[in-house]
Amino acid sequence: MAPGGAADSRPDPGIRGLAATPELALTGATGFIGAALLAQLTAAGWRVRALHRPRSGRTPPRLPGVEWLPGDLDDPAALNALVAGTAAVIHCAGAVRGARPADFDRVNTDGAGRIARAAAGLRPMPRFLLISSLAARVPELSHYAASKWRGECVVKAASPTMRWTILRPPAVFGPGDRELLPLFRCLARGFAPLLTGTPGRFSLIYVDDLATAALRWLEADTGYGQTFELDDGRPGGYDWETVLSVAGRVLREGRRVRRVPVPLPLLGLAARANLAAARLLGYAPMLTPGKLREITHPDWLCDSHAFAHATGWRPAFGLEAGLARAYRPQRAR
Numbered sequence: 001m002a003p004g005g006a007a008d009s010r011p012d013p014g015i016r017g018l019a020a021t022p023e024l025a026l027t028g029a030t031g032f033i034g035a036a037l038l039a040q041l042t043a044a045g046w047r048v049r050a051l052h053r054p055r056s057g058r059t060p061p062r063l064p065g066v067e068w069l070p071g072d073l074d075d076p077a078a079l080n081a082l083v084a085g086t087a088a089v090i091h092c093a094g095a096v097r098g099a100r101p102a103d104f105d106r107v108n109t110d111g112a113g114r115i116a117r118a119a120a121g122l123r124p125m126p127r128f129l130l131i132s133s134l135a136a137r138v139p140e141l142s143h144y145a146a147s148k149w150r151g152e153c154v155v156k157a158a159s160p161t162m163r164w165t166i167l168r169p170p171a172v173f174g175p176g177d178r179e180l181l182p183l184f185r186c187l188a189r190g191f192a193p194l195l196t197g198t199p200g201r202f203s204l205i206y207v208d209d210l211a212t213a214a215l216r217w218l219e220a221d222t223g224y225g226q227t228f229e230l231d232d233g234r235p236g237g238y239d240w241e242t243v244l245s246v247a248g249r250v251l252r253e254g255r256r257v258r259r260v261p262v263p264l265p266l267l268g269l270a271a272r273a274n275l276a277a278a279r280l281l282g283y284a285p286m287l288t289p290g291k292l293r294e295i296t297h298p299d300w301l302c303d304s305h306a307f308a309h310a311t312g313w314r315p316a317f318g319l320e321a322g323l324a325r326a327y328r329p330q331r332a333r
């Protein structure tokens with residue numbers, strides 16, 4: 001059901017490709033998860049207006065049904081133009097790396113607040129989906145986690161009448177991912193550099209399943225005012241032994257993946273050195289003391305029962321199917 005109780009907001013497939021008001025505003029479409037979202041949304045017939053940060057040497061791909069709008073989350077005018085006339089906003093842009101708290105806050109908190117307020121100022125008001133993170137469950141862990149949690153708070157506070165929904169995915173994997181790719185490359189080569197003494201369990205989700213969750217939310221037109229955790233549907237999630245044995249089967253044709261223990265103090269040292277270098281040289285680091293606290297947190301388990309119940313969504317990929325789909329073809333090349 002479309003906003004305001006109107007008829008189905010999805011376009012008639014017959015009008016696909018015609019110039020018309022975009023129905024959906026999307027941020028983060030040039031990133032890992034946003035690109036998967038964009039692909040699924042357009043394949044399902046949604047007309048999308050997507051924000052992109054102009055950069056020299058990079059032109060966003062020309063895709064049917066997609067209107068690219070240059071701009072930054074810092075820029076309220078660009079955000080007003082992005083959301084104008086849309087029936088729904090999916091806010092997926094985020095800062096996942098940073099050297100200082102402000103690197104995360106500027107995007108994950110201030111940017112989320114800005115786009116939520118831009119949407120809240122419209123009549124009719126578009127519904128709003130925020131791609132947050134399971135990390136927001138434990139904001140004290142890292143600047144990233146805190147910024148995502150505050151981002152949720154500012155979205156909720158944007159308007160008492162906005163139909164918002166928050167999705168909290170756990171670690172997401174799939175084609176285009178840069179965070180887990182180095183680990184999967186090691187697994188494909190037969191070794192797993194893993195921290196000693198971190199026996200925790202964790203959930204995972206394949207990127208296309210996260211994208212179908214957003215699509216299902218749009219179609220189901222429900223779940224407003226709620227925060228949902230998502231996973232791939234595997235009860236009890238994963239431990240590293242399971243990941244290594246799945247990786248051996250899928251990426252190494254059954255050959256073993258050896259665990260290479262990495263002592264926590266050593267990685268702690270590397271994280272501190274990397275953070276100092278990033279602050280000095282001005283790059284966005286992945287390994288930082290905050291990221292290490294996230295990695296060593298013992299409980300990243302979640303489940304998607306509430307979201308599945310509300311919307312009828314079901315994940316299609318477990319780790320084995322997702323790894324095969326994402327990484328097997330790369331090995332063959």
Ligand SMILES: NC(=O)c1ccc[n+]([C@@H]2O[C@H](COP(=O)([O-])OP(=O)(O)OC[C@H]3O[C@@H](n4cnc5c(N)ncnc54)[C@H](OP(=O)(O)O)[C@@H]3O)[C@@H](O)[C@H]2O)c1
Pocket residue numbers: 027028029030031032033034051052053071072073074092093094095096107111131132133134148168169170171172173179
């Ligand atoms: N990857 C995961 O495992 C994971 C897990 C849980 C939650 N999430 C959340 O999912 C979202 C997407 O993550 P991702 O892994 O796809 O990250 P990503 O590949 O780094 O993509 C981030 C996207 O956000 C855009 N962006 C960043 N700062 C922006 C700004 N100031 N203005 C406009 N756009 C900006 C980037 O644009 P450029 O291309 O111009 O840089 C890019 O399109 C994030 O909110 C993240 O917190 C990710």
